[in-house]
Each structure stands twice: as C-alpha cells, then as structure tokens.
Amino acid sequence: MKYLCLFIVLLYIAGCKKTEKGKEQDVIRVSVLKGPSAIAFAQCLEFPPVVNGKAVSITIADSPDIIQASLIKGEADIAVLPMISAANLYNKGIRYPLLGCPLWGTLYLIGKNFPSSKNELYLFGTGTTPDILTRYYLDRKRLTYSMNYSFSTAPEVLQALLAGKAEMVVLSEPFVSMALRKDTTLRIIGDLNNPEGLSPEFPQTAIVCNILLSEDASQLDSILRASCQFAVEHPVEAIRILEERHVFAPGMLTPECIERCKIYYQTAKEAQQSIDSFLRLIEQYEPKALGGRLPDSSFISKRE
Structure with missing residues (x-):
C-alpha cells in the first residue's frame, strides 16, 4: 500500500x-x-x-x-x-x-555650440554603438575631438553637461530630451544616426x-x-x-x-x-x- x-x-x-x-x-x-x-x-x-x-x-x-x-x-x-x-x-x-x-535612431551630439576652447567630447561605452557611431560621425565631418570616457553611464554624462563640466556630449533618448528641457540653451548639434542625411538611418x-x-x-x-x-x-x-x-x-x-x-x-x-x-x-x-x-x-x- x-x-x-x-x-x-x-x-x-x-x-x-x-x-x-x-x-x-x-x-x-x-x-x-x-x-x-x-x-x-x-x-x-x-x-x-x-x-x-x-x-x-x-x-x-x-x-x-x-x-x-x-x-x-x-x-x-x-x-x-x-x-x-x-x-x-x-x-x-x-x-x-x-x-x-x-x-x-536615438543618438545625438548635444551642446551649446561647437566648443572653441577645448576639443573634448564626452560619452560612455567604449566599443559600443554610441562610441562607433560617434567616431564615424567625426570622420565623415572631418572633425577632431578628444574622446573622454571618464563617465560610465548616460545619467552621469547628462549631469556633467548640465553642471557645465562637459561642453559637448553624446546622449541617446530620453536623456537628449531631458537635457534640452532642463537647459534651454542646449541644442542638438549633430544627428549621429544619419550624418549624411540619407534614409533609412542605421x-x-x-x-x-x-x-x-x-x-x-x-x-x-x-x-x-x-x-x-x-x-x-x-x-x-x-x-x-x-x-x-x-x-x-x-x-x-x-x-x-x-x-x-x-x-x-x-x-x-x-x-x-x-x-x-x-x-x-x-x-x-x-x-x-x-x-x-x-x-x-x-x-x-x-x-x-
């Protein structure tokens, strides 16, 4: 049993x-x-x-x-x-x-103007899509910038931009919109998704x-x-x-x-x-x- x-x-x-x-x-x-x-x-x-x-x-x-x-x-x-x-x-x-x-899309170059005092661009993620498309964008536009990866996350890059510690940054949405909303003097300087204005994007x-x-x-x-x-x-x-x-x-x-x-x-x-x-x-x-x-x-x- x-x-x-x-x-x-x-x-x-x-x-x-x-x-x-x-x-x-x-x-x-x-x-x-x-x-x-x-x-x-x-x-x-x-x-x-x-x-x-x-x-x-x-x-x-x-x-x-x-x-x-x-x-x-x-x-x-x-x-x-x-x-x-x-x-x-x-x-x-x-x-x-x-x-x-x-x-x-989602990736943009954000700042007030192209920096004149120092050619330094802040972003994060070495070897990732933002890094690769930033390098491609700079090459296509024949721009020379020092890539600064001292911040490890997008929120940190955003805060550095808003605090004036970074003059130009690479951000993706929704951080782009947050930056433009919190500081109306900022603007989108470059579209990394479509540097040549072609369609479709990447x-x-x-x-x-x-x-x-x-x-x-x-x-x-x-x-x-x-x-x-x-x-x-x-x-x-x-x-x-x-x-x-x-x-x-x-x-x-x-x-x-x-x-x-x-x-x-x-x-x-x-x-x-x-x-x-x-x-x-x-x-x-x-x-x-x-x-x-x-x-x-x-x-x-x-x-x-």
Whole structure:
C-alpha cells in the first residue's frame, strides 16, 4: 500500500510538470531592453497579443547582459537588443536569427555650440554603438575631438553637461530630451544616426527570434509593425502606458523624444541592405564587437 501511494504521488508530480511545460509552450516569451526599445512595445504591454493561440508575455530587462543571459539559457523566445549584441551572440553560436528592426535612431551630439576652447567630447561605452557611431560621425565631418570616457553611464554624462563640466556630449533618448528641457540653451548639434542625411538611418536595434517560431513570423511582423506605428501616431498614450508600468519615470518621455527615436518596423528582409551596411561599419571600426567577423547569411532570414 505504501508503494502504491508513492507511485500515485510520483504520477501526480509528473503530470503537474507536464502541464507546466505545456503551459510554457503556449506562451511566447519576449525580453525587451529597458529604454527606447520599450517605447515600440507600449501597445503590446497594454494589449498583450496572442499569436496562433500562444499568449505573448513581455519582460522588460534592465541591461543587454540580462537579455543575453536569457537567450543563452533559452529563457526567451524573442529578444530586443542592440544590433551589435545580436550579431555578436549569433557569432558565438547563440543562433537566434534576425526577425526585424524597430528603432533607427536615438543618438545625438548635444551642446551649446561647437566648443572653441577645448576639443573634448564626452560619452560612455567604449566599443559600443554610441562610441562607433560617434567616431564615424567625426570622420565623415572631418572633425577632431578628444574622446573622454571618464563617465560610465548616460545619467552621469547628462549631469556633467548640465553642471557645465562637459561642453559637448553624446546622449541617446530620453536623456537628449531631458537635457534640452532642463537647459534651454542646449541644442542638438549633430544627428549621429544619419550624418549624411540619407534614409533609412542605421538599424541600431534588433529583434531576434527562436527559429522554432518561424511559422509565426508573418503574424509577429504584423503585430510589431502595428505596435511601432501606435507609438509614433499616439505618443501621449504610449507615454501613459510606459509610465503606468514603471518602464519610465513620469516626465522622462515626451512626444518629441519618441519622434527622435525614429521608430518604425522593417522585417529583416526589408532592411537587409541597411543591416549589411551597418554591420560592415561596425566591423570597420570595432571588429571584436561582432566577435571578430560578420555573421553569416543565415543571420538574416530569407523568408518570403
């Protein structure tokens, strides 16, 4: 009798585990980097979509490292992270191909004027996208500046600018809008996302997707395109959603901030030429940021 009871208990536990696993399979887990990327997902946060019977669950992550860990552990089906990180992970064998690109901007040169007393430019993140695009911008404009990385975070760079400790800085949204709002003598001196005024800009943000979801790709594309469009066409509503869910503190976002993020969705196939150009630019300036080489052709889906 004792063994029969034990057998029944074991069957019950196994059944529970099977049920839990089944529930997990009915959920598409999305990890989104906190910051401008999250703006594009405001609509999905307010109205969680369902894809072929699978609920979409969105988690906002505080750093790219957290998202990378979730991909390595297989804890995310879809992830939104910098393009540079997505390509690097792919080259390291974390085979999440590119689904599409939702953001094409956010980086700007901020100051009062081009500094005349000292050619020093403050930014943070050596070897990251802001660093690479700053160097590219200066090269294209034939400007010579000393790059100062003494501050380790964007808020520190912002505070240095507002306190007069830095004359010119590189910032991304929403810190650009915060700087312009707190000091009306500041202005945008350069658009690092589009130094030559061409369109489209650089596809700086990537949405990668587990290859097992390939049959859902078209439906996912439609949801992502609509969500990006919602943020652009209804910025006030998007801001409300993001503030209520504590993704951004009240007052951090403005409609102008959202406009400067250059939010619109393109599938990997639609954006292929822009992606190739951007990855080649990264390889030129910082090849180790990609793991020493460009990702192979399977990184960009060739689906119709």
